[in-house]
Amino acid sequence: MAYTEPTPAYLKARYPAFADVADATLQVYLDDTAASVDGSWPENLYAMAKAAKAAHEMASLGIGTRSEAEGWAAAGLTRIKTGNFEAAFSDAKVARASGGTLDSTPYGLIFKRLLRKAKGGPRVVGARGSGCGWGPTAQQNDGGVLPWVC
Amino acid sequence: MGLLDGGAAALFSEILSPLYLPATVFAVTTTHNDRGDPRRTIVERGCLAQVDGATQTMRSAPDFAVTDRAVYILADTLEGGMAEGHEVVVHKGPYAGTRWKVADPIGRDPGAAYWLCRLVLGKAV
Numbered sequence: 001m002a003y004t005e006p007t008p009a010y011l012k013a014r015y016p017a018f019a020d021v022a023d024a025t026l027q028v029y030l031d032d033t034a035a036s037v038d039g040s041w042p043e044n045l046y047a048m049a050k051a052a053k054a055a056h057e058m059a060s061l062g063i064g065t066r067s068e069a070e071g072w073a074a075a076g077l078t079r080i081k082t083g084n085f086e087a088a089f090s091d092a093k094v095a096r097a098s099g100g101t102l103d104s105t106p107y108g109l110i111f112k113r114l115l116r117k118a119k120g121g122p123r124v125v126g127a128r129g130s131g132c133g134w135g136p137t138a139q140q141n142d143g144g145v146l147p148w149v150c
Numbered sequence: 151m152g153l154l155d156g157g158a159a160a161l162f163s164e165i166l167s168p169l170y171l172p173a174t175v176f177a178v179t180t181t182h183n184d185r186g187d188p189r190r191t192i193v194e195r196g197c198l199a200q201v202d203g204a205t206q207t208m209r210s211a212p213d214f215a216v217t218d219r220a221v222y223i224l225a226d227t228l229e230g231g232m233a234e235g236h237e238v239v240v241h242k243g244p245y246a247g248t249r250w251k252v253a254d255p256i257g258r259d260p261g262a263a264y265w266l267c268r269l270v271l272g273k274a275v
Contacts (some may be wrong), residue, residue: 068161082158083259084222084266087165 003039006030006047006054014048015055015107018064027045029054041118049114055107060100073097074104158261163198163226170224176237177230183193200240201269203243206267208256216272221250223265225258229231232256232265 008026018026033050041049058064062071065075069089072080077089090129102108151157177193202220212219221238236252250269257266 017193020205068157068164070158078151080158080161080261082241082261083257085158085162085166085259085263087162087260141270 002042003046006051010047011051011054012049015064017066018055018058021058021064025058025133026054029058032057045114045118049111049118052111052114056102056105056111059105059107070097154261156262158259159224159226159263162261162263163224165182167198167227170222170227171240171242173197173199173221173223173238173240175223175228175230175232176239177233178235178237180235183225192204193230195229197223199216199223199240201240201243204268205266207257211254211268213253213270214268217271218253219245219269221251221252221267221269223260223267228265232267236267238267238269 008023008030008143010022011030025102028075030050032052035047035048036053055064059066060074062074066074073094074097076091076094078094080086096103098104102112151160153161173196175195175197176190177195179193181189181191183189186268195247200222202222204218204220208214208218208220221240223238233250234254234256238250238252239248240246248271250271253268253270255268258264259266270272
């Protein structure tokens with residue numbers, strides 16, 4: 001199976017918040033993801049990861065549509081009062097949203113999850129099992145045989 | 151868009167829209183023809199609103215009645231403004247169906263997020 005390069009149409013279908021963004025702009029950000037997503041990724045995650053990374057970078061710059069609350073949180077707003085109306089946002093969420101890390105946008109969180117699938121997790125390495133008992137090579141200085149440590 | 155030129159209005163509209171109730175504002179304007187006869191025009195506008203207790207300022211109005219209430223209208227959900235003589239019906243909640251008349255005081259907030267108006271019973275036409 002060959003790698004399928006995601007297109008602007010694919011990104012728009014997956015993330016409608018970018019439906020109004022010019023295809024040329026989307027293509028630039030998709031191309032930029034080559035630095036993060038390459039042929040070492042599993043083929044089934046490749047297009048999804050590129051689209052998520054491109055969307056994250058664009059959302060971080062305010063490209064595409066987002067809710068008012070997301071926009072102000074990204075700007076670092078934690079509390080607003082106008083007349084009798086007052087709203088406060090979670091400090092932790094605002095810190096995340098304005099931090100610029102992968103946690104700051106929903107697309108970054110998706111990319112992070114895909115990254116964990118593709119690159120993270122425990123590695124299983126081969127090892128020769130051995131039972132407890134008297135090992136043939138562990139010897140005392142006097143030539144006596146020591147037991148294996150289990 | 152800054153907070154004072156639409157940002158606050160959009161933000162509070164987004165936050166409060168799920169909580170506010172559907173309402174209709176009847177914008178009443180009276181014009182006079184060449185002979186001076188009055189002509190009443192009513193334009194219906196949908197919006198989201200919440201009826202609340204009268205504010206202290208409203209209670210200071212000379213014609214305040216204990217049945218008067220306050221209404222908060224999310225500015226972003228209402229086309230046009232509010233004025234004395236307009237009428238309001240909130241379609242859900244404890245005051246559903248009551249047709250109120252808008253009276254002074256009519257207030258706004260610095261961020262233009264809401265209209266705050268006194269509602270008067272029994273004078274609507």
